[in-house]
């Protein structure tokens with residue numbers, strides 16, 4: 001059944017059976033499974049010679065060939081299953097050792113070709129800018145070459161197929177099986193580039209190691225990875241962490257839980273998603289993953305090794321046999337992997353002595369997911385506080401995001417450097433930077449639209465059109481199909497918009513239950529409930545703030561509507577990246593803008609243009625015409641900063657612009673909030689439906705979409 005028909009006022013109530021729901025969801029454009037989650041398959045010009053030919057072979061063929069060769073993901077034999085764990089572990093260790101012998105590694109040219117064809121750039125960054133500046137005067141001019149500044153490009157082994165994780169990089173059989181169980185077949189680009197480096201840096205870097213004089217990989221590497229939204233970064237950071245814990249537990253024959261890895265994410269929603277993902281990879285490994293919650297505290301180090309193993313993987317926190325004083329204060333967490341928001345962990349660390357936060361000496365891996373926002377002023381102190389609490393000399397830090405400013409890179413480098421100096425490391429630790437595709441573009445398989453509406457009410461009307469049963473998107477061809485996300489600038493605006501649209505979906509299609517709002521003022525249980533209903537396909541339109549703009553993975557999302565222009569280019573990339581994930585096509589990103597946004601919209605326009613270019617779209621088909629790009633004002637640095645910090649002024653809570661353009665204080669959210677009862681609003685809504693039909697016909701003739709506007713026209717738009 002077509003979801004638009006479900007939305008039609010004349011349609012019958014859909015069956016609520018889960019199979020019917022699944023059918024609907026899988027028919028949606030960006031919900032189906034993508035045959036290949038990779039985003040880039042550039043053909044690199046091939047020179048003569050056998051080696052290069054091999055590198056230029058279709059990767060798909062090679063992956064297929066490799067997967068056929070390898071059978072280690074096959075279920076264990078009955079004989080194997082009956083053995084006890086320690087026997088299996090010993091066999092595993094032997095197999096791991098022999099599999100290294102059998103590893104077939106690519107040569108330098110092959111690596112380079114494959115990395116390039118997948119737009120992967122790997123650079124070993126210089127020790128840190130702080131250090132560079134200090135040494136500046138001593139260096140000759142020749143030494144100050146570009147390479148010193150930008151780092152050294154390296155060509156590590158790419159991961160061609162998941163099968164190689166075991167044969168070449170020796171991951172545990174169980175972890176390999178868990179990966180296989182999840183149905184992952186082809187590694188995405190970020191996984192191709194990062195997994196070998198994180199699992200076995202010496203093997204991955206191979207011959208390059210000799211050139212990297214002061215680079216030590218004995219304890220692993222620090223990695224900063226920038227890869228498009230929805231490109232599988234979570235798997236890329238979880239596999240190495242789970243594997244390293246499995247290997248260490250096996251080597252020490254110690255099954256007790258000791259906090260070895262901390263994953264920090266900016267929102268509770270993302271943290272809880274990571275916990276769920278990690279648990280899938282940990283099945284049967286004995287590794288415990290816990291999501292940090294308010295009131296939890298970390299097991300004091302002295303007790304971490306003495307606690308009993310927890311048999312229940314579901315159990316998230318336990319009372320330890322610590323001192324009665326501590327026990328009465330907070331429950332204690334015993335886990336191998338802790339996933340947390342920065343605030344929760346930082347306040348747990350400083351709960352007893354705020355001046356001297358507790359340390360986490362057993363943590364060997366610190367993962368900052370959405371690192372740019374974690375190191376942004378909003379979370380910086382908390383994130384750096386956690387980083388500094390990880391006092392283990394072998395700590396490896398990995399930072400992940402789809403967007404990463406050079407200031408964040410520098411901050412990461414200098415933090416690593418100063419931490420090393422503080423704890424007295426001999427060799428200066430360095431960061432490997434991995435970039436997939438273009439640093440500042442959205443994923444290439446989304447369709448972008450910019451829609452101008454002269455006023456706020458006009459914007460609301462345009463959104464209603466997208467929701468309406470017979471709505472067509474403004475180019476008159478493609479409807480915007482639910483489920484979709486609608487982003488607003490502030491919480492009051494999200495609440496107000498939700499209440500405005502609550503009765504727009506007819507009762508026959510589920511009515512107000514199909515539309516929901518999610519923001520940080522809601523309680524945790526309500527947030528969880530909304531997330532679950534949206535994931536299950538019960539909610540079709542979710543109105544939210546930037547709380548859901550990063551990291552959250554809803555597989556079947558078909559569209560993202562920026563009801564309010566995002567506060568920065570990065571925010572646009574992350575918001576629209578909720579659709580078109582894992583290589584799926586058909587995602588649509590619609591951004592409304594009004595007169596108030598014109599000073600800032602260039603950021604978004606540039607990203608759209610860059611993303612379309614990156615996807616190979618010819619200029620003639622670009623969504624934004626050149627005249628528009630040229631006409632849009634370029635915001636100053638100051639304006640950008642103000643926008644990032646406060647958003648568009650007229651939409652801040654407490655201020656709203658009326659039709660007369662004057663700021664009126666009575667309108668809380670910058671949009672009119674109705675005070676009518678739901679019933680009255682429903683009646684009115686029915687009337688509106690009829691009026692909208694005729695308005696729509698008029699508007700279709702008005703060319704409201706910017707890329708269809710005539711050169712000599714003013715900003716075309718809905719002006720009611």
Ligand SMILES: Nc1ncnc2c1ncn2[C@@H]1O[C@H](COP(=O)(O)OP(=O)(O)OP(=O)(O)O)[C@@H](O)[C@H]1O
Pocket residue numbers: 037184185186187188191227228229230231232233234235401402550551552553555577578581582
């Ligand atoms: N190799 C793969 N093959 C197919 N699907 C994959 C693969 N790796 C990850 N995925 C799927 O891709 C989706 C996006 O993954 P993930 O959430 O890790 O993306 P991300 O890069 O972290 O995105 P964001 O930048 O938005 O946080 C998930 O549904 C995940 O299951």
